[in-house]
Amino acid sequence: MLLCTIFIILLLTGITAGLLIKSWHIIEKIPLSELLFSDDWRPLSGKFGFLPFIISSVWVTMVALLLAIPACLLTAIYLTQYAHRRLLRIMRPVIDILAGIPSVVYGLWGVLVIVPLVSHFLVPLFGGTQNTGYCIFSGAIVLAVMIIPFIINILIEIFKAIPEELTEASLSLGATHWETIKYVILRKAWPGIISAFGLGLSRAFGETMAVLMVVGNVIKIPTGIFQPGYPLPALIANNYGEMLSIDIYDSALMFAALLLFIIVLIFNMLSRLIIIKLEVT
Amino acid sequence: MNKWKKIEESFFKFLMLITTYSIISVLLIILLTILYKGLPSLSFEMLTQIPKDGYYFGREGGILNAITGSLYLSLGATFLSLIIGLPVALFMNVHLVKCSKIVNSIRFILDLLWGVPSIVYGAFGFSVMILIGLKTSLLAGIITMTLLILPIMIRAIDEVLRTVPIGLYESALSLGSTRSETAFKIFFRQCIPGIVTAILLSFGRAIGDAASVLFTTGYTDYIPRSIMEPAATLPLSIFFQLGSPVPEVKGRAYASALILTIIILLISILARILTSKFNKK
Numbered sequence: 001m002l003l004c005t006i007f008i009i010l011l012l013t014g015i016t017a018g019l020l021i022k023s024w025h026i027i028e029k030i031p032l033s034e035l036l037f038s039d040d041w042r043p044l045s046g047k048f049g050f051l052p053f054i055i056s057s058v059w060v061t062m063v064a065l066l067l068a069i070p071a072c073l074l075t076a077i078y079l080t081q082y083a084h085r086r087l088l089r090i091m092r093p094v095i096d097i098l099a100g101i102p103s104v105v106y107g108l109w110g111v112l113v114i115v116p117l118v119s120h121f122l123v124p125l126f127g128g129t130q131n132t133g134y135c136i137f138s139g140a141i142v143l144a145v146m147i148i149p150f151i152i153n154i155l156i157e158i159f160k161a162i163p164e165e166l167t168e169a170s171l172s173l174g175a176t177h178w179e180t181i182k183y184v185i186l187r188k189a190w191p192g193i194i195s196a197f198g199l200g201l202s203r204a205f206g207e208t209m210a211v212l213m214v215v216g217n218v219i220k221i222p223t224g225i226f227q228p229g230y231p232l233p234a235l236i237a238n239n240y241g242e243m244l245s246i247d248i249y250d251s252a253l254m255f256a257a258l259l260l261f262i263i264v265l266i267f268n269m270l271s272r273l274i275i276i277k278l279e280v281t
Numbered sequence: 282m283n284k285w286k287k288i289e290e291s292f293f294k295f296l297m298l299i300t301t302y303s304i305i306s307v308l309l310i311i312l313l314t315i316l317y318k319g320l321p322s323l324s325f326e327m328l329t330q331i332p333k334d335g336y337y338f339g340r341e342g343g344i345l346n347a348i349t350g351s352l353y354l355s356l357g358a359t360f361l362s363l364i365i366g367l368p369v370a371l372f373m374n375v376h377l378v379k380c381s382k383i384v385n386s387i388r389f390i391l392d393l394l395w396g397v398p399s400i401v402y403g404a405f406g407f408s409v410m411i412l413i414g415l416k417t418s419l420l421a422g423i424i425t426m427t428l429l430i431l432p433i434m435i436r437a438i439d440e441v442l443r444t445v446p447i448g449l450y451e452s453a454l455s456l457g458s459t460r461s462e463t464a465f466k467i468f469f470r471q472c473i474p475g476i477v478t479a480i481l482l483s484f485g486r487a488i489g490d491a492a493s494v495l496f497t498t499g500y501t502d503y504i505p506r507s508i509m510e511p512a513a514t515l516p517l518s519i520f521f522q523l524g525s526p527v528p529e530v531k532g533r534a535y536a537s538a539l540i541l542t543i544i545i546l547l548i549s550i551l552a553r554i555l556t557s558k559f560n561k562k
Contacts, residue, residue, distance in 0.1 A: 001368040001369070001371065001372040001376070001461075001464075002372065004365050004366075004368045004369045004372070005368075005369050005372050005373070005387065007365070008365075008369055008387070008390070008391065008394075008431070008432075008435065009387065009390055011394060011428065011431075012390055012393060012394055015397070015401070015402075015405050018405050018408055018409065019401075019404065019405060019408070022408050070300070071300045071303075071304070074293075074296055074297040074300040074301075075297065075300045075301045075304060077297060078294075078297035078298065078300070078301050079301065082294065082297065083301070087301070090305070091301070091304075091305070093549070093553060094304065094305050094308050095304075096549060096553070097308060097545075097546065097549055098304070098307075098308050098311075100485055100486075100489070100545050100548075100549050101311065101489070101542065101545060102488075102489025102490065102491070102516055102541060102542075102545060103489070103490070103491065103492070103516075104489070104491050104516040104517075104519050104520055104538070104541070105311070105315065105489075105519075105538050105541060105542055105545075106311075107520075108315070108519065108523060108534070108535070108538050109310075109311045109314055109315065111523065112314055112318060112535075113310065113314055145307055145311075148304065149304075152304075176286055176287075176290055177290065178286075178289060178290035178293060178294075179286070199396065202396055203396065205398070206397070206398020206399070206400065206401065207398065208398065208399065208400040208491075208492035209491045209492055209516070209520065213520070213523070233398060233400045233492065236400050236403075236404060237400060237403075237492055237495055240407070240495060240496045253404070254404060254408065257400065257401050257404035257405070260398060260400070260401055261397060261398075261401045264396060264397060264398055264401075265393060265396075265397070268392070268393050268396040269393060272389060272392050272393065276385075276389070
């Protein structure tokens with residue numbers, strides 16, 4: 001039992017060490033600043049600039065988060081404050097099923113529904129020219145739908161944890177229900193809300209298959225949301241077949257995984273720490 | 282002033298209603314899209330045959346290789362993670378019940394591990410696989426998948442074990458049983474329905490994940506006969522078939538997605554029935 005537990009704790013350091021050792025080869029050869037801030041990606045001639053991938057990842061994640069934030073907040077408030085018990089009984093399985101749908105199925109749905117929608121409807125609406133629909137925005141929509149159930153679940157827990165006396169006090173002082181939500185509940189839950197979105201962000205950042213299928217995968221720094229991008233996870237997934245042929249290429253992809261791992265870990269850690277602090281006080 | 286208050290409240294209430302119902306409708310749209318696109322290509326042949334010559338050009342065959350591959354992989358990984366995970370969860374809740382600080386830090390680490398993207402597990406599993414000299418095989422896939430679902434399994438079992446009243450623990454000890462006896466005989470039996478739910482949850486995650494096994498299981502048209510052989514998985518078979526320009530093959534990708542979705546839905550419903558039964562007791 002103790003052995004198993006130690007194994008679990010070592011796993012985290014094991015992953016860090018494993019990825020670090022593997023990617024050491026490239027960190028040694030190319031300075032970190034060039035790896036992170038150069039947009040020159042030509043593996044065959046030994047140029048590895050990760051900037052296009054990093055920027056794409058940031059774009060997709062941010063747009064997805066922007067789409068998800070209002071939807072999650074409003075739904076979570078509605079479900080915990082206003083909703084009838086019958087609606088709750090419907091929503092719980094709905095959220096669970098949404099959270100359980102595999103990412104490939106989300107990707108397929110994105111290809112079938114979102115990509116044509118963006119291509120035929122949204123792009124002309126914003127005065128764009130011909131577009132395949134495989135772009136940052138499509139990826140962000142699919143991603144938003146994927147992280148919404150995940151964030152709502154955390155938000156509901158956070159809203160439920162607010163002591164009822166607080167809301168009762170506010171209501172008895174003559175505040176309306178909405179004022180209570182605005183001035184008492186949201187203010188009290190503020191750190192929790194931030195951390196819920198932090199967790200959502202890290203989930204979105206690492207999502208691979210669904211984004212990969214709709215985002216276009218063109219190696220270029222995207223300049224708008226209707227342009228194709230090439231996020232980090234997609235880079236790793238798309239090139240696994242070739243990476244064994246060139247030694248340093250393998251190391252470069254491991255570096256991408258390491259980068260992804262560190263960023264996600266940091267966001268996760270901060271969010272979890274905020275939540276733990278909330279639970280204690 | 283009072284009027285504005287009311288208008289503001291009803292405006293936001295309206296927005297909340299819209300977001301809540303649009304989440305329900307998004308789920309319906311996803312399910313209906315998959316059903317509508319997948320049903321025409323779904324046939325008995327698809328479930329019972331492996332791909333034949335020219336399958337990927339639209340000729341006869343089925344995806345039995347992917348279905349069995351996915352089942353072997355997920356069952357293996359779920360079994361392995363149960364064997365490692367159950368003792369850890371019991372250890373945390375029985376032996377360490379007095380040192381809540383240690384337990385909380387283990388929980389923290391597990392939550393961090395849960396947040397690590399599956400593609401990172403994939404990359405890590407791939408390097409481990411090369412390190413110990415394995416080829417792409419069912420075994421390598423099972424190992425990678427086990428690492429991925431282990432934190433989910435432990436945390437899910439842990440949440441159930443936490444609900445066991447401390448009185449039960451104390452009375453078991455006072456009757457002269459050792460801690461390990463208490464763990465495996467009392468706690469385990471008390472929580473069987475919850476543990477089964479945890480197993481289903483992990484299984485659902487395992488069968489739907491593609492990014493982690495992308496590097497490690499390989500792909501084959503045959504049903505694996507030993508764990509050293511490569512295996513196909515459902516999510517990957519959807520992904521590969523979708524990339525084909527042949528309409529029949531694309532149709533089969535939709536049908537495969539339908540099969541996967543149905544499996545996930547069944548697991549989700551089963552878990553729900555079990556939880557409600559557990560809660561009634």
